[in-house]
Amino acid sequence: MGAVAPGIGPTPVDAQSVETQSQEMDDYSSPELVAYGKRSPYVTSMRQPVNGRPSPDEFGLVFHIGTPLQDQVGAITPSALHYFGTTRGSFVPHIDPAEHRLMIHGMVDRELIFTMDELKRFPSVTRLHFIECAGNRSNSRHRTIIESHGMTSCAEWTGVLLRTLLEEAGVQDGGEWIIAEGLEEVKGTSSLPTAKAMDDIIVAYAMNGEPLRPQQGFPLRIVVPGFEGILSVKWLRRIKVVDRFYMTYNDYGHLRQDPSDAALSYQIGPKSVITSPSGGQELPGQGFYEVRGLAWSGGGRVSRVEVSTDGGRSWFDADLRGTPQPMAHTAFSFNWTWDGSETVLLSRCIDEIGQIQPTREEVAEFWGRPGVRGQDNSIQPWRVERDGSVHNAIV
Amino acid sequence: MRSFKLLPALVLVGASSVAAQSPTFGLGRTPAPEEVLAWDISISPTGEELPEGSGTAVDGALVYRRSCARCHGAEGVDGRAPRLVKSERGSDEDPWAYGRVLPIRSPYATTVWDYINRGMPLNREGTLTADQVYAITALLLYWNDLVAEDEVMNRETLPLVEMPNADTWAPLPDWAPGQPRWPGYPY
Incomplete structure (x- = not known):
């Protein structure tokens, strides 16, 4: 994390384990690491099981493991950090490609x-x-972005x-x-x-x-x-x-009941999330920050991302990194100077077919009942408190 | 069996023009009929692919005790593996309220057969005979008040079992490239 966003507190990482790893320094001239590299022991970004069910479970089945989006830089998830999900848990098969x-x-x-x-x-x-994953749903109990959004x-x-x-x-x-x-x-x-x-x-x-x-x-x-x-x-x-x-x-297992709805939504809605600062991180003090995040849509390319640093009163266009690709994460950023007062950070995605990422309240109002139904593409609010701590602001 | 909720005829310009084409790359080979038969374990809602064989819940109780109870519990409820029975046997609760309990939630009894056949018992998939799969399927349907204890399940009777959710799910989406998530939904 440190290399990614200096000044913004790292995700909870066990300092002891970093130290231990540092003492067993890799020899980068060893034949193994010459042949196939590995990351620095100081880089500790890790996936973790999400959705409250252990992975592996007692049968050894792996269920849902989230990507550490808080550490994400750019649009591409490193292969080893790509989220991993299965319906009811799965063993990863060992397949000889010559036989496949x-x-x-x-x-x-x-x-x-x-x-x-x-x-x-x-x-x-x-x-x-x-x-x-269609189960990538944010709720008020989530503390960090890996819990609320890690399955993308x-x-x-x-x-x-x-x-x-x-x-x-x-x-x-x-x-x-x-x-x-x-x-x-x-x-x-x-x-x-x-x-x-x-x-x-x-x-x-x-x-x-x-x-x-x-x-x-x-x-x-x-x-x-x-x-x-x-x-x-x-x-x-x-x-x-x-x-x-x-x-x-x-x-x-994915069928829905309400005849006014569709049985399956298939397409992921327009969605974005601010990855930094995000829940569990700490701002060391007032001053300049680059607000960073990811936007995507199952409807096509991201055409615009807007960011609000005042709880939704005003919105500004974020900078998009590179040319947005269809149905792909697009990294965005927004320059922000924090004045030290409590505020809420938001982002919303608008895609090329005109779909707009909704607030949770807008979704509830549209369907006439509380909560977010179907796949959750609602706007994620992060509250920055006076002490610089960042929290999930879903109530 | 109730009627299927089929997608309104999709006009596939691509697909219809494809039908007339001949192979271009000459890669791959034609599988032998036995290979296709061995690989094709998918069972449709009307069950055409179901094999010969049969079983009742009475037969199923024996197979279940030997092959399923250790993980799913003696009554399909208190095991370490997912529960197989609705919350209260004999009740007429809304099946949508049960959560993902396969034998009660799926709109078609064939899904139950298909899943047991392809995925169970864990680590010993494929070891059950067709008779055994029919028998366990009959037991689970019996536990969920959907068939009688002595009702014979086979390739004719199983697809006819009327599941509580057969007609209570939303229509399938009529998907086409470039369309919004749902028609009329701005988000």
Whole structure:
């Protein structure tokens, strides 16, 4: 954290452990570290289990592990810090890529089975996309941003468009849905509209310039840009083209009841959050701060981010880092001079199709009932107190 | 079986033009029919893919004791693994209030069969026979007041079990690229 935002108190890190690590200094000229580097022992940013359930649980299953967004710089999440989530917990399978196959079958003219080497010979794409869990919900009990927002991450994904593979197989008339299946112990499966498959789903074998990490689906996964994270099936082994929604275990758990609503929202709404200063951090005193954050939307590119440093009375455009990519985290910043008085910091995202990130009150008012329903893309308020401490301001 | 909530016919310009295309890259091979059969474990809501076999809740009680009870509890309630039974047997509580209790919350009984078959028992997935999966499915449906204790579940009867949520969920979204999250929702 220190290198990231000097002056802003680090996230709670065990000083003792830093010291211990420093005493066992790595030899950066050792063959191991010449061959494959590692970060400094002084950099201690870590993922942590979120959502109140231990990971691993008593069966050894891993559930939800959040990304330390408070330490995030730029738009790309380092692969080792990418959030990790599964519906009901999962073991990470050990898959030999030489043995791995992807089958495409069902309502297609030509059923096909591919090796990894064959998949890598197809024309490829490399695109920046966020993946966010639909359960990435903020509430008043959360103290830090890893708890309130840690289940979103963004990586540069490389692979072949699913469209390319489906065209190769030839989708038959009426094949309006696909089901995608992984090969972990529960063979996690999701139903997706073929319209999305023909649009921008990537059958990815690489992230951030290297093969997928095992926790991210090594050797193969789909990335479903902008859709709820559970749909980006990992350890992909099979895609079946079908004529209907299949109501898999993953699907039924996401159904909603209210007929005025949609059964599944699929698309993540326009969303942003200030990562620094954020809950649990400390401002050492009044003066200049660069307010930093991330913005994203399942609806396309981020077109604008606004920041308020006075609890929403006035809003100003934030600076966007680089050119926003569709369905990707976009880093933003805003220059702020703190006068030492208590205030609330807010950010809101406006995307290219005109969706605007709402306050929690606006969501409640729209649906006519308290709380945030569906995927939570509400504005996150951070309260800065006179002593410089920063707190979640959701009541 | 009640009617499905199918997506209103999606006009897929891409997909219909695709159907006429022939392969371009010549990569991959055609799987043998047995390979497809072995891999294809997905069961649709109408259960066409269900295998032969059958079982009742009475049969299921025996299988459950041996294969499930250690983690899910003797009655499907007090185990370390997720609960399998609604809060009070015999009650007609709103199934949406139960949380994610699979055998009562899913709109189709086939989802229950599919999940047990693909994912259970933990670390021994795939070891249950079709008869055993039918039997455990029958037991869970019986515990949740959805079938009688001696009702035979097989590929014909299972898809016909009327689940409490069969018709009580919101319509599927009609998704197209570039559209908002929900029609009429500004956020």
